[in-house]
Amino acid sequence: MALESLLKQLAAVALCGPAEAGATATSHAARGSDAEVTVAPGRVVEAVQLLDAAGFMVEAITGVDWLAEQQMEVVYDFTLVATGERVVVRTRVPRAQPEVPTISRIYPGADWHEREAHDFFGIVFMGHPNLHPLLLPEDADFHPLRKDFGA
Amino acid sequence: MSTTAQSLHEEMFVLNLGPQHPATHGVLRIKLMMDGEYIADAESVIGYGHRMQEKMGENRTYAKFLPNTGRMDYVAAMFNTHGYVCAVEKLAGLRVPERAEYIRVITAELNRVASHLLWLGAFLIDLGGFTPLLYTFDDREQILDLLEGLTGTRLTYCYYRFGGVCNDVDDAFLAGSRQFVARMRARMPMYHALITKNIIFRKRCEEIGPITAEQCRKYGATGPVIRGSGVAYDVRKAEPYGAYPQLDFNVPVYPQGDCLARYMVRLDEIVESLRLVEQALDRLPGGPVMAEKVPRLLKPPKGDCYFNVESARGSFGVRLFSDGTDKAYRLKLRSPCFSNLSLFRECSRGMLLADALALLGSLDLIIPDIDR
């Protein structure tokens, strides 16, 4: 499915999200991705289902702690296996209560990525089968990659 | 199809393919729920070698993180440094001179051949054959000597810099590389005769550990694993970077998706890499190896970007967030073995222990690359 038609569908999902949501095409050379979609946390599963139908592969799930704006950002990188185009889905969640629905039902590969993001940032992925620490010791209750983590 | 456990009896026992086991090639523990010799469930416990590289990326300046990149996937260290360096160059807008791009291709492809040779030896040991390991290590030593002559270290090269490479190629390296390419090409028929055509090896690998293209896509497995399942996804072709667009090479793909397919993909990749090295050597342009005015303390502008490199084990990606200071705001390192291992649980259900180890060996895992 051509990227543009996919973008229109994603835009539909994104538009009913918060104001600055929207699907914008970006140049691969500059940002390393062909399309960026900012979606509300609730709509992540819908956007991901669209991408799954289009044959995308989950590359990575990155958590970012924007301490200044008191927000956490979750960045999903998807790559189309056939052509190598990359679509990036972004969501912002309040830092105090970071909750994002899990996509491990659609992409089993995302299971570990989400557990890792939970380890480092404390982002709770609702509906995740087993969200206990993956890389950190079993009883770890600290989240090292948070900006206010006193390492 | 390979034998699978039809009915799961009740007395299952947990066997620890422990953190210290000959077949895991590193500190990886797999909790196997065993029903007799068949595996009911395989839960991988990772994190034994976790050093929090991503936090180190945040509290070090960009240049000071360079030695860390070589310590993740130390068998193919060039690719990690290549990914990190290109991500920072993309953000900072540095242009790398032509000669440095070609040197990066030569050293990266030599490193890929060395990594595949090490994998070939280790994979054969997992299947019980000890002799091929010595032959592959004999070849690999040639590459390590070449790269040691060029960069000064054997494994964890810290050779690339932002904007180029740290020191230029000398004639000994160029002559040595050409001689190695010729010698390695002469050795390939011997490997095929000794291993590929061996009936015991084929019986151990054919139809063992089948991975479908859909499973690869769902789990994000890349590199020889996905190319062994019939999908021609190679980052050098999908998202061309460096000097790869000017060089012509094809991507070996095998549709069967079993251990033998992944084995054949890697052997053909060695031949392709040799072709790449030869072309790059022929077309090596003159000129500087470092961009002109690279600031000593690099401060890339605010923003984020993602850069993907085709490492020996799959696509190694770096997502870099910078806030204009001299340290990265957030550095995400996407390691290929992390996703490749995640599909082991689903693929090893119902397999025999010996076959599951053949599957684990064919995934070519480097544990520090998983744990970061």
Next chain:
Amino acid sequence: MWTYFKELGQGAWSLLVGMWITLRFAFQRPVTVQYPYASLQLPARFRGHIRLLLDEQTGQHKCSACMACERACPSGCIKLEGHKPEGATKRVVKTYTLDFTTCSLCGLCVESCNFDALDFSKDFNLAAFKKEEFIMDLVKRAEQERKK
């Protein structure tokens, strides 16, 4: 039925070919080097631990204690102090300690030095009983080397 025997024949033949190859290797000369008695020749750019260089003519240290290497070192293993002896015009290094236990041999220090007063030594089999022995005083080592 015929394929059964053909596969068997090819299988047996592949086994014999495999054995013939290993036997052929038996007559080739071993490639290993008997380490304690003979050791490999190290390439010129081999990265051992760093050492201070002496200026040939004046015999003084080239290092002028500008702290560039101390700032460039990712693992912070270089401790450096310089002073200005009374008659001299420029600063000279006084003490230079390298904590080799945390050094990752990346070479950023040698690259950052503008006076090319640092380079890599070629000794690799360093063994010591105590960790402290790896805290090296490079100034003293340079003196010892000058005597040699």
Next chain:
Amino acid sequence: MAHELTWQIVRVLLYVVGLIAFAAFNAAYLSLLERKIPAWFQLRYGPKEVGPWGLLQPVADGVKLLTKQLLVQAESDVLLFKLAPVMVVVPAIMCLALIPFSEVLWARNINVGLLALFSFSAIHVLGTMLGGWSSYNKYASIAAARVVAQNIAYEIPLLLVMVTFVMVTHSMNLFDIVQQQAGGFWHWYLLRVQASPLMPVAFVIFFICMLAEANRAPFDMFEAESELVAGAFTEYSGMGFGLFFIAEYANVLVSCSLATVLFLGGWQCPFGLLPGLHWFLIKMYALCFVVIWVRWSFPRTQFYGLLNLSWKFLIPVAFLHLVLTAVMLKLF
């Protein structure tokens, strides 16, 4: 009479000591060969440090094994744990007692030599399984189950080949079998094609089954280093492991000497000139070289691949061989 009796007792004692010394000596120097020969295959030197060309290396290994402490796990079945190594070594050495090394050098010459030999070699399977089962280690119990299945699968084709062999030789006395192969090498049973055209194939089947019996080479499911860590003797250390070690090489010894006696004409000279012990040793060590050579050129077979090979290939061909020999005997 008393004089005769004492001579018999002294003779038996001498042979017992001689055979154990022979087994132990061979275990030591076969293990050295096991490290030197693959070294040549793999373009490297074998052990060279201890003694000239590493000849004292087995002595060093032996002393190391003797001085190591034999740890016995609290939960393991202590009696069986200690009994297992003995149950593995003794049958191997008793098999050696039945083999005629040369005209004059044989410990016991009984009419049912072949039958006794195979009954002894069946006991060592029990010993290995006991060792694996009683050491209270998951890997060892998997190995114990594997070794039983493997040995059963390879006992049948072995005995089938032996049945046809005895049909041809009309006697189970090893001494007579070697006598029948006197004269040049064309008299050897290996090439006795007029007895049955499949004789060389029978030798190959015999050799493969003997490899599987001794848990060697591509069939070493029992001690699969890269999977079961060290198989049944994971928990053994010190002399417990040493006994298993000696037993493994004694089994290789028994297999090779039995193959020389049955198929390659024991101490007969290939050209019928001067038969003697030296010919026996040359042939045996040649076969030992092949055993080591096979081990270092192939990966390990799969478990069910190993069983398929036996049930689907070895046994049908052994039956074919049996029928063919019966027909040939009837006609000629």
